[in-house]
Every structure is written in C-alpha cells, then in structure tokens.
Amino acid sequence: ARLDARTAFYVVGSDVLGPMGHELVPLATRADAEDFLKDHKGKRILAFDEVTRELPYRLDDDKF
Numbered sequence: 001a002r003l004d005a006r007t008a009f010y011v012v013g014s015d016v017l018g019p020m021g022h023e024l025v026p027l028a029t030r031a032d033a034e035d036f037l038k039d040h041k042g043k044r045i046l047a048f049d050e051v052t053r054e055l056p057y058r059l060d061d062d063k064f
Contacts, residue, residue: 006048009033012055012064013043022059024051 008026011033016025024046027033033045044064058064 003028008048010046010048010051011037011040011042011044012046012059013062014040016040024056024059 003026005026008028009030009032010024010026012024013022014025014036016023025036025040025042027036030045036042037045043062055064
C-alpha cells in the first residue's frame with residue numbers, strides 16, 4: 001500500500017535492517033509507529049519535518 005511520506009511516522013534505531021544497514025521505517029499512524037518501536041527495539045519516532053537531510057548518513061552511527 002502507498003504511504004504519503006509527509007504524513008507518515010518514522011521509527012529510527014530499530015533492529016530491522018535494510019540493504020544499506022539501519023533505515024527509517026515509515027508507518028501510517030503514530031499508534032503503528034509506537035507498536036513497531038516497542039516490538040523492534042526502536043529508539044525514536046519522527047514526523048516528516050523532523051527528518052533532516054543528514055539523518056540517513058548518521059543512522060549507522062546511532063546519531064539520531
């Protein structure tokens with residue numbers, strides 16, 4: 001299903017890795033993001049406007 005990036009919530013610091021390492025995991029609702037964070041040891045939930053251009057480069061260094 002498609003998800004509008006501007007309204008999604010992003011979990012960072014989880015135990016779910018993508019092909020490039022740590023990823024921002026987008027979820028449709030804050031409740032979904034909170035459940036995912038708990039289930040996958042995430043560290044933070046971010047809204048679209050909190051995702052900076054530098055963030056993807058810092059994920060693998062746990063600097064988010």
